[in-house]
Amino acid sequence: MENETRKTANQNEHHEERSQSTLCDFPFAVSSVADLLENYDAVTNACLKKVIVGALVAAYVWVIWNNRNSLVFNKRGNPLSIIVFGVSMAVNPYTSTLLPSFSSKTHTQTTPIFSIKPTKVTKTSRKLATIKCAALQSSPLLHFPNSISGDQPHQWNFFQRTAAAALDMFEGVLVSRETRTPLPKTSDPRVQIAGNFAPVPEQTVRHNLPVSGVVPECVNGVYVRNGANPLFEPVAGHHLFDGDGMVHALTETHRLVQERELGRPIFPKAIGELHGHLGVARLALFYTRSLLGLVDHSKGMGVANAGLVYFNHRLLAMSEDDMPYEIKITASSDIETVGRYDFSEQLTSTMIAHPKLDPVSGEMFALSYDVVQKPYLKYFKFSKDGEKSPDVEIPLDMPTMMHDFAITENFVVVPDQQVVFKLEEMMKGGSPVVYDKTKVSRFGILSKNAENSDDMIWVDSPETFCFHLWNAWEEPESDEVVVIGSCMTPPDSIFNECDENLKSVLSEIRINLKTRTSTKRSIVKESEHLNLEAGMVNRDKLGRKTQFAYLAIAEPWPKVSGFAKVDLVSGEVKTFIYGDQKFGGEPFFLPSGPNSDREDDGYVLAFVHDEKTWKSELQIVNAMTMEMEASVKLPSRVPYGFHGTFISSKDLAEQAQNQACSFWTEAQLVSAVIRFQLLKKIFPVVDKYKW
Incomplete structure (x- = not known):
C-alpha cells in the first residue's frame, strides 16, 4: 500500500508594495482596514508565525540555560553546540536526533493473520523442543519494529526545518524533565509493554502450519485480532492502549504513515503522555508543529488498535479516537490497509471501537463521543447496505469515557458512568481521565430508530462502571431491560496508578423502564470469584436473551490464564486453562453453524503464548465439552492483544x-x-x- 504523503504548504507570492506601518511582513499590501479584513487569514498566519518563531527562540534559549546541567546531550557537548546542532538540522535533514531512548536489543517476529481451513489430521501429540529464551524473558522491552530516526522530510523548507529542530530540542527538554522521576506504572513503558506485551515486526504469510488434533469444519476462513503494537520505541510515558494498531499486520493509520515518514513518534499519546503540566506542554508542542505544517492532524490522530468488525463486505479496525480504517484481506491471506473509511463521506466524526451488529436486521449501531466540545455524545446507525442515519445528539453534562454500549431487539443501552474527562485537571498537574466520586452512574435507554433523544429514559445505577457490556435483552413481562457486563473497581485503575487491586465482577443489571429503578447482582458466587474481562456471547444471539458468556480469566492481571464459560442464569462456571505459564487474550466464540439448536454449539478460538518456550499457538476449544479440539503452532510470537473477529470463507469471497x-x-x-x-x-x- 502506498504511503500517504503530506503536501508542502504553498508559499504566497510577495507583492512589491508593502505597508510601512505594519508589524509583520505580510505577503500582500495592507493599506487600509478593508485590506486587512479581506486578508484576515493570511495576516493571522503571518503574525502567528512571527510570534511563534520569536517565542520559540526565547523559550529555546531560556530552557537551554536553565537546564544546562541536566540536559541529555547524547555526547554532543555544551549548550552552544546544541544551538549549532539546531541550525545544522535545518540545513542537513540527516542529523541524528537528540531525544533520549530506552534500550531495546532483542529481535522477534510475528505472523500477520490466521487463515484456517478444516483438516482431516488424526489427533497427534507434538512435543516441542524446549527453547531457552532467558534474554527474551529478562528484557523488559523486547523489540520495536523501527528505530527512531532524525531524518526530516525532504519537502520541508528552511523555515520548517529550523522550527522542527527547535521544537525537537524543546521536546528533548520535556523528556529530560519527565524522566528525572520514576514514571507511574500506568505510563511506564517498562511495565506497559514488557514481556509478550512488547511489539513485533511484520512477517510474510506462512502456510501449512503444524496442527495437533482436528480443525473443525466451521473454522474455515480468517481469524483476525487487533492489538496495540507501537512502531517506535516510546521516548517518554506510554500506556498499552497508546500503541499503533496491528491486525497482525500493521494498520496503516494516517498517524502511523506520518510518524514512519518522520522516523519517530510525534503524535501525543492520549493516556501515557497527557498528564499534568508536561501533558499540556506536549499538546502545545504538537499543535505548534501542526500550525507550522510539520504534521497534519486533519485526517485523524487515531491508532485503530482496539475493535474489529466485518460489515457490508468490509473489515474495519477501530479505536474511539478516530474514524474506522478499512482493512483488505488479499487472496494470499495477507492484510492491506485501504485507508480511513468514512462510509462514502457519511461519517464526519469519530466512532467508538465496539459498534454492534444486529444479527436479525443486519444493521450496525454506533456511538461517537467528544472530550472537548458539546455535544459530548452522538448516536447513529447504518442500514445493512451502509446507509447512515442522521446523528442523534445525547445531552451529557460532561464528557464521559464510553468504550462500549449494548443493544436489545428494540433499544440502545448507553452507559453514562463515573470515569470522565476533565482536561482542566492537567493544568493542576493531574490526569485528564478522572474517577468522579460525586457523579452517579446511570444507563440511558433509547429507541434504535429514534430521531432525537427527547424520549430517552435515564435510570441511575450507583457505583457501576462497566468497561465492556456483553449483552442486553428485553423482558416485557416485567418492563425490564437486562444488561450483562463486567463491573470494574476501582473504575479508573487501568488509566491511573492505584494501590487497590483491580476487580472485574461479571454482573447482571436490571433496569425497570416503568419504575425507573435498577438492581445489580454478581452472577458468579463470591466463593468462585474470578476477574472476568474481554469476551462475548454467541453473536447470533446478540440483543436477545442468552444463557452463556465466554470471558477471559484476567489473572494474574493483566495477563489472561484461560477463559470461563459462565451460565448467566445459574451462575455455574466452567473454566479452560491454557496451560502452565501459557497466557492468551480475548476468547472468540464461533458458532458451528446457523441452524444449531444449542446456543453453545461452537468453538472458542484464542491466541496463546507460552512464556517458557516463547512460542505461540492458536488453541481451538469445543465450547460444549470445554476440551481442546485442535492446536495450531505459529511460526513466531503473537503479543497479547485486544479484540478479534472471524471472517468466513464465504464472506471473504x-x-x-x-x-x-x-x-x-x-x-x-x-x-x-x-x-x-x-x-x-x-x-x-x-x-x-x-x-
Missing part, C-alpha cells in the same frame, strides 16, 4: 467480489457512457431506445 465489482462497475460505466454518446451522434435513431 463476497468481499473480493464486491471489491472487483466496485472497480469494474465504475470503469465500465465511464466506457459505456462514452460509447453511448458516440452512437447517438452517429445514429440518431439510438436515442429512441432506453439503453
Whole structure:
C-alpha cells in the first residue's frame, strides 16, 4: 500500500508594495482596514508565525540555560553546540536526533493473520523442543519494529526545518524533565509493554502450519485480532492502549504513515503522555508543529488498535479516537490497509471501537463521543447496505469515557458512568481521565430508530462502571431491560496508578423502564470469584436473551490464564486453562453453524503464548465439552492483544467480489457512457431506445 504523503504548504507570492506601518511582513499590501479584513487569514498566519518563531527562540534559549546541567546531550557537548546542532538540522535533514531512548536489543517476529481451513489430521501429540529464551524473558522491552530516526522530510523548507529542530530540542527538554522521576506504572513503558506485551515486526504469510488434533469444519476462513503494537520505541510515558494498531499486520493509520515518514513518534499519546503540566506542554508542542505544517492532524490522530468488525463486505479496525480504517484481506491471506473509511463521506466524526451488529436486521449501531466540545455524545446507525442515519445528539453534562454500549431487539443501552474527562485537571498537574466520586452512574435507554433523544429514559445505577457490556435483552413481562457486563473497581485503575487491586465482577443489571429503578447482582458466587474481562456471547444471539458468556480469566492481571464459560442464569462456571505459564487474550466464540439448536454449539478460538518456550499457538476449544479440539503452532510470537473477529470463507469471497465489482462497475460505466454518446451522434435513431 502506498504511503500517504503530506503536501508542502504553498508559499504566497510577495507583492512589491508593502505597508510601512505594519508589524509583520505580510505577503500582500495592507493599506487600509478593508485590506486587512479581506486578508484576515493570511495576516493571522503571518503574525502567528512571527510570534511563534520569536517565542520559540526565547523559550529555546531560556530552557537551554536553565537546564544546562541536566540536559541529555547524547555526547554532543555544551549548550552552544546544541544551538549549532539546531541550525545544522535545518540545513542537513540527516542529523541524528537528540531525544533520549530506552534500550531495546532483542529481535522477534510475528505472523500477520490466521487463515484456517478444516483438516482431516488424526489427533497427534507434538512435543516441542524446549527453547531457552532467558534474554527474551529478562528484557523488559523486547523489540520495536523501527528505530527512531532524525531524518526530516525532504519537502520541508528552511523555515520548517529550523522550527522542527527547535521544537525537537524543546521536546528533548520535556523528556529530560519527565524522566528525572520514576514514571507511574500506568505510563511506564517498562511495565506497559514488557514481556509478550512488547511489539513485533511484520512477517510474510506462512502456510501449512503444524496442527495437533482436528480443525473443525466451521473454522474455515480468517481469524483476525487487533492489538496495540507501537512502531517506535516510546521516548517518554506510554500506556498499552497508546500503541499503533496491528491486525497482525500493521494498520496503516494516517498517524502511523506520518510518524514512519518522520522516523519517530510525534503524535501525543492520549493516556501515557497527557498528564499534568508536561501533558499540556506536549499538546502545545504538537499543535505548534501542526500550525507550522510539520504534521497534519486533519485526517485523524487515531491508532485503530482496539475493535474489529466485518460489515457490508468490509473489515474495519477501530479505536474511539478516530474514524474506522478499512482493512483488505488479499487472496494470499495477507492484510492491506485501504485507508480511513468514512462510509462514502457519511461519517464526519469519530466512532467508538465496539459498534454492534444486529444479527436479525443486519444493521450496525454506533456511538461517537467528544472530550472537548458539546455535544459530548452522538448516536447513529447504518442500514445493512451502509446507509447512515442522521446523528442523534445525547445531552451529557460532561464528557464521559464510553468504550462500549449494548443493544436489545428494540433499544440502545448507553452507559453514562463515573470515569470522565476533565482536561482542566492537567493544568493542576493531574490526569485528564478522572474517577468522579460525586457523579452517579446511570444507563440511558433509547429507541434504535429514534430521531432525537427527547424520549430517552435515564435510570441511575450507583457505583457501576462497566468497561465492556456483553449483552442486553428485553423482558416485557416485567418492563425490564437486562444488561450483562463486567463491573470494574476501582473504575479508573487501568488509566491511573492505584494501590487497590483491580476487580472485574461479571454482573447482571436490571433496569425497570416503568419504575425507573435498577438492581445489580454478581452472577458468579463470591466463593468462585474470578476477574472476568474481554469476551462475548454467541453473536447470533446478540440483543436477545442468552444463557452463556465466554470471558477471559484476567489473572494474574493483566495477563489472561484461560477463559470461563459462565451460565448467566445459574451462575455455574466452567473454566479452560491454557496451560502452565501459557497466557492468551480475548476468547472468540464461533458458532458451528446457523441452524444449531444449542446456543453453545461452537468453538472458542484464542491466541496463546507460552512464556517458557516463547512460542505461540492458536488453541481451538469445543465450547460444549470445554476440551481442546485442535492446536495450531505459529511460526513466531503473537503479543497479547485486544479484540478479534472471524471472517468466513464465504464472506471473504463476497468481499473480493464486491471489491472487483466496485472497480469494474465504475470503469465500465465511464466506457459505456462514452460509447453511448458516440452512437447517438452517429445514429440518431439510438436515442429512441432506453439503453
